[in-house]
Amino acid sequence: MELEDLVRLRRARDLMDREYAEPLDVPALARAALMSPGHFSRSFRAAYGETPYGYLMTRRIERAKALLRRGDLSVTEVCFAVGCTSLGSFSSRFTELVGESPSAYRDRPHDAGAAIPACVAKIHTRPVRNGEAKPGSAP
Template identity: 80%
Template sequence: MTPEELAHLRRARDLMDREYARPLDVPMMARAALMSPSHFARQFRTAYGETPYSYLMTRRIERAKALLRRGDLSVTEVCMAVGCTSLGSFSSRFSELVGESPSAYRARDHSATAPVPACWAKTVSRPSRFREAPS
């Protein structure tokens, strides 16, 4: 992969990081990367180890975790705020990545992590389907 292709892929990844709440699809992300949709999907997976959709959903779940920790929004409101349109799909993906349902995560006490800087908490608690769920 050339440095130019990596720069184009970063542009698409940055789009997902910024605009995660918007409806994004592979053709839109591929346009940002100046690639065809199929080439973009293959190159993205090669570069980042996951599909564009998986990366986008992980970003949405990260933001959902932060909103649920605040406790002032319902799970449905959080689902819509992060760009998901199906509560069932959102809850399934959240449970798969986090290891517990959004409702259980929201109900848990998060005061112990309050003094942790957000940049560190984000790095340590990033949802991953490759990490074991807490037991």
């Protein structure tokens, strides 16, 4: 892959990291990367190992976990706060990536991680699909 394409893909990935709660779709992300939607999707998957939608949903679920740990918002409020428009799809994806429902995650104690700096907690609490290796684990 060309270095120029990687720079463009990074621009779109940075946009997803910053604007995860906004209504982002492949055509909008492709425009940010100055690519056609098809080329963008193929290149993104080749570079990052997942689809643009998969990456965006991982960011959204990661943020949802942080909001649910606070415990002051309902699952529905968290769903919309992170940019999801369907509670059913949000709950299904959350359960797929985290291994438990958003309600179960919200209701269990999270005191053990309270003293861990956010930058470290982010690495170890990053949502991964069931069956994938956890970040930092041996291959």
